[in-house]
Amino acid sequence: MGLEIVSDVRTDYVCNLVRNGKREDGRGFREYRDISVERDVIKRAEGSARVKIGDTDVLVGVKVEPGTPFPDTPDKGVIITNAELVPLASPEFESGPPNENSIQLARVVDRGIRGSEAIDLDKLCIEEGEKVWMVFIDIHVLDDNGNLTDAAALGAIASLLNLRIPNERYGLTGENTLPMRDTPVAATMVEIEGNILVDPSFDEGNAAASSVTVISNADGTLSGMQKSGSGGLKEAQIAEMVEIGIEKAGEIRGKYL
Amino acid sequence: MKEEIELIKDGKRLDGRGFDELRPIKIEVGVLKRADGSCYLELGDNKVIAAVYGPREMHPRHAQDAKMAVVKFRYNMAPFSTDDRKRPGPDRRSVEISKVCREAFDPVIMRELYPKAGIEVYVELLQSDAGTRTAGINAASIALADAGIPMKDIVSSIAVGKINGEVVLDLNAVEDNNGEADMPIAMIARTNTITALQMDGRLTKEEFERGLKLAMGACHQIYELQRAALVTRYNQNYESKKEER
Numbered sequence: 001m002g003l004e005i006v007s008d009v010r011t012d013y014v015c016n017l018v019r020n021g022k023r024e025d026g027r028g029f030r031e032y033r034d035i036s037v038e039r040d041v042i043k044r045a046e047g048s049a050r051v052k053i054g055d056t057d058v059l060v061g062v063k064v065e066p067g068t069p070f071p072d073t074p075d076k077g078v079i080i081t082n083a084e085l086v087p088l089a090s091p092e093f094e095s096g097p098p099n100e101n102s103i104q105l106a107r108v109v110d111r112g113i114r115g116s117e118a119i120d121l122d123k124l125c126i127e128e129g130e131k132v133w134m135v136f137i138d139i140h141v142l143d144d145n146g147n148l149t150d151a152a153a154l155g156a157i158a159s160l161l162n163l164r165i166p167n168e169r170y171g172l173t174g175e176n177t178l179p180m181r182d183t184p185v186a187a188t189m190v191e192i193e194g195n196i197l198v199d200p201s202f203d204e205g206n207a208a209a210s211s212v213t214v215i216s217n218a219d220g221t222l223s224g225m226q227k228s229g230s231g232g233l234k235e236a237q238i239a240e241m242v243e244i245g246i247e248k249a250g251e252i253r254g255k256y257l
Numbered sequence: 258m259k260e261e262i263e264l265i266k267d268g269k270r271l272d273g274r275g276f277d278e279l280r281p282i283k284i285e286v287g288v289l290k291r292a293d294g295s296c297y298l299e300l301g302d303n304k305v306i307a308a309v310y311g312p313r314e315m316h317p318r319h320a321q322d323a324k325m326a327v328v329k330f331r332y333n334m335a336p337f338s339t340d341d342r343k344r345p346g347p348d349r350r351s352v353e354i355s356k357v358c359r360e361a362f363d364p365v366i367m368r369e370l371y372p373k374a375g376i377e378v379y380v381e382l383l384q385s386d387a388g389t390r391t392a393g394i395n396a397a398s399i400a401l402a403d404a405g406i407p408m409k410d411i412v413s414s415i416a417v418g419k420i421n422g423e424v425v426l427d428l429n430a431v432e433d434n435n436g437e438a439d440m441p442i443a444m445i446a447r448t449n450t451i452t453a454l455q456m457d458g459r460l461t462k463e464e465f466e467r468g469l470k471l472a473m474g475a476c477h478q479i480y481e482l483q484r485a486a487l488v489t490r491y492n493q494n495y496e497s498k499k500e501e502r
Contacts, residue, residue, distance in 0.1 A: 100356040103349045111457045115438070209364075212454065222465055225440070225456035228356075230363030232450035235469060242462060 007206055014207040018192045024203060025054070030244065032199040037154060037256045039162045047163030047178075051155040053199060057089075057143035060155030062163055066126060066170055067134035077124020077132045081110035083139035083152065090144040106139060108226045109153045112184040112215035113137075115223035119160065120179035126172065133165060135178075146202035149213050150252075153186035158257060183257050184223050185249035188213045189241045191233060196241060198248055212238065214245025218253065222246075262435045264420040270432065272301075276425045279415070279475055280388075282395075282482050286403050286490035294404025296486075298396035301429055302386035307396035308379045309404035315375030326371035330359035332393055334382040354390045361394055361414065361443035361453035367407040376406060387433035388416050394443050394453070399483055403490070411483055412452055413476040414443035417468040419460060424468045426475050440465070442472045446480035449473060 017024060027033065033054030042048040047062035069076060083106035085093045098106075113119065124133040137159070139152045163178045190200040190208030197204060200211060209231025215224035222242065227233065233241075264271055274280070280301030289295035292308035299305075315321045332355045334343045347355075358380070366376065378401065380393040394414035402411055418428040419438040428436055438458025444451050451473075460468065 098349070100352050103352045104356060107349065107353050115457045115459055117459070217459075220462065222456060222460045222462065223458070225454060225465075226357075227451070227454035228360065230360050232364040232445060232448075232452045233454075235449060235451065235473065238451060238454065238469065239466060242465060246462065 007203075010203045011207040014203050015193055018195050018197070023197065023201070025201060029195055029197045030248075032248065032252070033201075035154070035252065035256060037158050039158060045159075046166055047159035049155045049158035049162070051151045051158065053147055053151045054201065055143060055145035056147055056151050057141075057145075058148060058151040058155050059140045059142055060152060060159045061138050061140065062156075062159045063136045063138070064163065064165055065134050065136070066131050066172075069125070069129065069132040073121075074129035075125045075132075076121040077119070078134040079110065079113060079119060079121070079137065080134065081106045081113070081137040081139070081156070083109070083141070085141050085144070089141045093141075093144070104226070104228065105148055105152055108149055108213055108215075108224065109137070109139065109156050109186070111224040111226070112153055112186055113156060113160070115215070116182040116184040116217045116221075118157070118180060118182040118184055120181055123175070123179040135160075144202065146205045147188050147199050149188050150186045150199065153184070153215065154252065154256065157183055157185065161257060182217045182223075183253055184215050184217050185253050185257070186213050186215045186224075187245040187248040187252070189244060190229075191231065191237060196237065196244065198244060212241045212245075214242055214249070216246045216249045220246050220250070261421070264432055264435060265423060270420075270425065272429060276423055277471055277474075279427050279478060280429065282479065284396075284399060284482060284486035286399055286486050292400070292404070294400045294402070294406070296396045296399035296403060298392055298399070300388055300392040300395070300427070302384060303382070303389055303392040304384040305389065305392045305396050306381050306383060307393065307400040309377065309397070309400045309406065310379075311376040311404070312371040312374035312406070313377075315373060321373045321375075324372055325368035326366075326374040326376050328359055328362060328366060328368065328376045328378065330355050330362070330378045330380070330397070332358055332380045332382070332390065334385060334389070338382045338385045354393075357453050357455060358390060358394055358397065358443075361412055362397070362401070364450065364452050365408045365410050365412055365445060366401070367409065370407055385430070387428050387430040388441070391415050391441050391443070395479060395483060399486060402487055410445045410447055411480065412443050413446050413479040413483060414441065414453065415472050415475045415479060416441040417472045419458065419464060419468075424464050424471065426471050438464075440468055440472070442469070442476070444473060444476040446477050
């Protein structure tokens with residue numbers, strides 16, 4: 001109850017600011033918080049990255065292990081994406097089985113990588129029908145201060161680009177880098193009081209009726225999208241979000257990947 | 258890369274449809290006796306049944322909202338609804354779809370009228386053939402109206418996708434499995450307000466814009482069918498009441 005009242009007050013505050021063309025941290029509507037990407041932070045993981053967007057802090061670790069392919073794709077590697085919203089990251093997170101927010105987070109990140117065919121899964125086949133490389137992307141949220149999606153997606157692609165396939169450990173030979181073909185980057189926007197804001201802070205994320213994540217590739221094509229939240233949007237607003245999303249993804253790709 | 262399967266021949270799709278053509282839609286309102294509202298819907302080979310319970314007391318009580326009703330939406334596939342048996346119960350896919358579907362109705366359901374109450378929407382996929390969530394949203398919309406839940410409008414839903422390089426409406430399973438992209442949307446037709454949007458696969462910005470327009474147009478068609486089904490149902494009610502008198 002206490003938290004609810006606080007969030008109502010914060011929502012009014014955020015909406016009032018936006019009406020006056022402002023944001024709580026002084027950013028412009030089209031401006032991201034400071035981003036940092038730290039690579040290879042976990043020695044035991046084949047690929048890892050810690051991404052900070054403002055105070056939002058997400059650690060992505062990728063493990064690569066041989067496993068059995070799915071029966072319908074006997075000659076393709078496997079990507080499995082999972083996200084944990086661990087209770088250390090926010091007073092709102094509870095331990096227990098994944099809830100719809102963590103599932104959505106994992107599935108949107110997964111969709112971007114899959115949709116862009118960023119990983120050449122054909123090249124992850126070790127022995128057709130028997131053994132393929134399984135790529136486990138695990139998103140570990142450490143501090144939720146808004147816009148987990150963009151941080152997680154950036155962490156995932158940064159991890160994959162730097163990943164080493166552990167051939168030696170399993171007595172195998174072959175390329176040690178992952179066959180990467182593209183760099184999907186997510187850009188999330190919210191609509192508040194008719195305005196479009198990129199990279200929503202925690203309070204902005206709560207105040208917004210809807211948010212849209214646009215995932216785009218190096219050539220500007222789209223490889224995933226997700227609207228979330230209880231509001232409705234007009235065609236023109238969505239078109240604008242796509243436009244901004246592609247532009248912002250390009251900037252992030254250029255700077256951090 | 259997937260090997261290219263020919264899904265378009267002489268400007269027609271394998272099931273004979275044009276690029277902007279919906280599969281046949283069949284709607285029956287009020288098909289379940291115990292539920293407060295219900296709807297059976299077919300979209301091509303999709304067969305879906307939706308039931309609505311409530312507004313009624315929300316359980317568990319700690320999940321109640323003092324200001325408005327809480328909507329629960331459960332999208333569920335029957336184990337026999339797919340080629341390979343689907344393990345019963347919720348999986349990650351159905352949890353995500355349930356969330357997106359619930360949010361698609363948030364702008365229309367007048368939840369503030371029923372503080373502390375729960376409104377439950379259950380969507381069961383009996384037979385699936387791609388586009389199941391859109392069929393589910395269309396059916397749920399009618400079941401909500403049939404249950405008499407106050408709504409500002411009904412929600413209509415359809416997917417567009419890309420097959421053999423062409424943007425087409427309402428993919429079936431063969432097209433979805435071999436297609437390049439899939440984008441389901443939900444919309445309030447009267448106000449052209451989009452309440453759900455997802456995309457996977459790969460589209461250019463131009464293809465996206467064209468697809469969105471195509472889907473929005475189709476939502477208007479579906480809206481008319483939904484409306485007609487409700488009108489038919491309530492004319493029947495009216496006629497049978499007259500006879501009773």
